[in-house]
Ligand SMILES: Cc1cc2nc3c(=O)[nH]c(=O)nc-3n(C[C@H](O)[C@H](O)[C@H](O)COP(=O)(O)OP(=O)(O)OC[C@H]3O[C@@H](n4cnc5c(N)ncnc54)[C@H](O)[C@@H]3O)c2cc1C
Ligand SMILES: Cc1cc2nc3c(=O)[nH]c(=O)nc-3n(C[C@H](O)[C@H](O)[C@H](O)COP(=O)(O)O)c2cc1C
Ligand code: SF4
């Protein structure tokens with residue numbers, strides 16, 4: 108188990124957060140692409156939410172045509188580079204590769220994808236033939252994967268696109284949320300700059316759409332509006348002590364880590380609450396920042412965790428310890444500061460989670476990180492006339508047209524699917540764009 | 549225990565593995581090292597009037613991540629003075645008296661041939677190989693393959709050599725000819741003691757598509773070269789078989805062309821080679837490959853109960869027939885082992901697009917294809933593309949009672965003779981209608 112020391116320099120930080128899918132060099136890409144069988148009706152394509160023609164782009168890499176490969180990739184997925192690095196490929200394309208059935212290492216599709224797209228980004232050659240302007244204007248709220256993917260596709264089809272983004276940088280959670288050992292800020296932003304250059308949409312940063320008036324302005328200026336707003340801040344658990352100092356949400360912690368890791372000083376003992384991928388990331392990140400004792404506490408048994416197995420494995424190799432069947436009932440504080448978490452033990456009987464009487468115990472710690480899910484942006488959404496949300500507060504859409512119950516508004520990404528992966532938001536954003544193209548608004 | 553000792557046309561060596569005449573046998577230093585590593589013999593880099601070479605000299609053919617499945621060269625014979633070569637031959641022979649040194653020679657006039665044959669014999673060469681094969685540079689000067697392609701000239705030169713030679717004379721043939729047995733027979737008529745084949749095949753291995761020039765590039769220009777390495781093995785083996793089966797050749801044959809491991813050597817021997825020679829594999833991996841070759845050959849012989857090379861030399865020859873003698877009643881069909889199949893569907897697309905539409909796929913998520921036996925002609929293609937060992941096997945479907953060859957059918961006057969003859973083989977074979985091509989479901993990369 109590696110012991111990470113607090114990174115004292117930029118070099119230390121890079122070492123502690125070294126990429127788990129480093130960029131291939133040309134030789135490695137050539138060798139790896141040589142292994143692809145060029146399967147018929149390839150299962151890897153079907154496992155990719157954006158349905159990239161994987162055997163084709165791998166063959167293009169093998170034929171020394173990385174730009175052609177990148178074109179194949181970008182035709183289906185505008186976050187081709189980021190996806191190659193951040194996708195959970197183990198459960199998507201690589202998990203479907205036929206080599207798994209032969210107990211042979213599957214093709215490293217993600218890394219090949221990043222290899223080819225990196226060449227395109229570096230060359231910055233104009234590769235996409237945009238249709239002439241059709242005079243139609245679309246406003247996009249949110250420059251996340253859903254919004255930008257939608258923008259690229261609309262620009263391909265001759266629409267004028269303006270993106271309104273609350274934050275200072277594009278790509279949404281790709282740069283603000285994904286773990287730094289998957290992708291660096293620079294890598295994300297280079298691809299975003301490349302896309303903007305290729306497709307020529309406008310992004311207005313630090314431009315939250317916050318009021319009813321803002322929305323009405325958009326409705327007047329644009330033919331249609333696309334909502335790619337993602338999810339909000341970490342939700343409250345609803346237990347005592349949550350508002351103590353040193354108890355905060357995972358998404359907020361990670362955002363600070365990504366934006367200003369020099370400012371982040373992690374303490375010795377951290378408890379992370381939750382069993383999803385975000386919990387794994389937050390725990391890993393604390394360990395890599397130098398916390399000696401990171402406990403990942405989940406209220407059910409290990410097998411019930413929502414996180415992918417490989418994400419939990421990754422956290423464990425960073426030194427994180429799991430604590431299962433432990434339900435938090437109070438954040439214990441002293442002088443307004445969290446000093447521990449009080450848990451009660453649980454068990455599952457006939458699928459029902461039960462607490463065990465008199466089994467309370469306290470785990471002392473200096474920080475409590477809640478990775479218990481992101482809230483929906485309900486307040487904002489309620490300002491849009493006639494916009495329906497489902498029982499889980501997800502935006503209701505027509506699955507064929509991505510149109511919301513207000514016909515001027517379309518939506519995709521986390522705000523619709525409740526929170527999946529970058530690749531899902533990209534796929535949906537693109538389909539929504541095509542629906543906008545075909546809907547004659 | 550297998551005994552690898554060989555006596556090839558009177559030339560003795562501790563094993564059947566010789567280095568072919570080429571850069572690995574350019575100097576005493578190299579041959580000394582090779583013998584020390586375990587090579588049984590060496591055919592010295594062709595000697596004659598020293599040449600001047602160009603740079604660069606080689607071009608390679610890679611297949612995906614495998615380098616040098618073929619190599620092409622525009623090098624000529626030795627560029628070193630004869631005296632140096634002779635002195636080094638003598639030195640190596642002194643140190644390794646039981647190993648074979650064969651002097652490869654290429655000169656022009658009768659006098660030169662007489663002189664050089666005597667010189668190399670005096671230096672201690674155990675045999676002589678006449679290089680009638682070099683397909684570039686030398687042939688334009690009336691030597692090498694210019695001789696090899698002209699049986700009458702070849703015969704005359706062999707006769708000149710035999711006038712003085714006391715050691716066995718091997719004639720090395722060029723494959724750049726339509727019927728390899730013609731120069732082989734000419735060699736025999738001239739008195740040759742053995743034949744070696746093949747030399748390199750005329751080739752262009754590639755073109756620099758940015759600068760519009762073929763490889764290898766010499767100051768922006770190129771020329772055709774000689775092709776060798778694993779890619780030429782099938783061509784070499786066919787020529788070997790032709791010589792081995794021809795009653796008028798009837799000489800010991802030294803097999804050359806793409807040999808790089810023990811298995812290649814066994815295949816050449818089964819097709820009639822009395823020993824083998826290796827060049828490209830050594831240029832690629834060095835002399836050390838001999839260890840694998842010797843160990844593998846011994847093990848194979850022990851397993852099969854062969855004591856000497858002669859015990860299995862030519863053992864596959866009786867089973868190589870003319871096409872017309874093959875049994876038309878023999879019928880195999882492909883069979884897929886569901887448990888081994890990984891679902892790549894390469895067999896499907898190969899048979900569907902490239903053969904006889906005898907494999908089907910389900911569209912219900914089960915990726916294991918199925919064989920439509922009535923369409924299967926037993927061509928093997930699917931089993932060749934399948935990436936899983938022994939997943940697709942060819943199963944016999946005739947009852948093994950009938951034998952009928954094309955020759956027999958011809959004699960019985962039962963062969964198709966007119967354009968729409970109902971006796972044509974494909975007459976009852978199911979074929980889809982052209983328009984059905986549009987109805988077959990196709991995945992993304994079939995869509996333009
Ligand atoms: C901690 C964490 C780690 C993750 N790791 C991975 C991973 O490794 N791999 C992976 O594939 N996925 C990962 N994900 C999921 C992935 O990041 C999301 O699924 C994806 O970013 C969703 O894209 P989106 O465009 O729907 O929303 P977002 O990425 O959330 O983008 C929404 C954008 O809209 C902006 N916005 C919101 N409201 C407004 C407004 N009113 N006005 C203007 N702008 C607004 C936001 O500022 C933001 O930029 C992770 C998520 C989290 C939280
Ligand atoms: C660079 C090079 C030079 C060669 N020079 C000679 C030569 O001088 N004399 C000769 O008889 N054959 C020569 N050959 C042919 C080889 O001896 C051999 O016949 C041929 O390469 C096929 O064997 P391989 O596939 O093992 O390389 C040369 C081959 C190469 C690659
Ligand atoms: S986008 Fe993700 S799932 Fe699709 S091919 Fe790329 S890495 Fe695989």
Ligand code: SF4
Nearest residue numbers: 143144146151204205
């Ligand atoms: S399944 Fe694997 S081998 Fe087949 S095409 Fe996809 S990446 Fe290549």
Ligand code: SF4
Nearest residue numbers: 889890892893895934
């Ligand atoms: S080629 Fe082999 S492994 Fe692939 S689908 Fe056919 S039988 Fe299965």
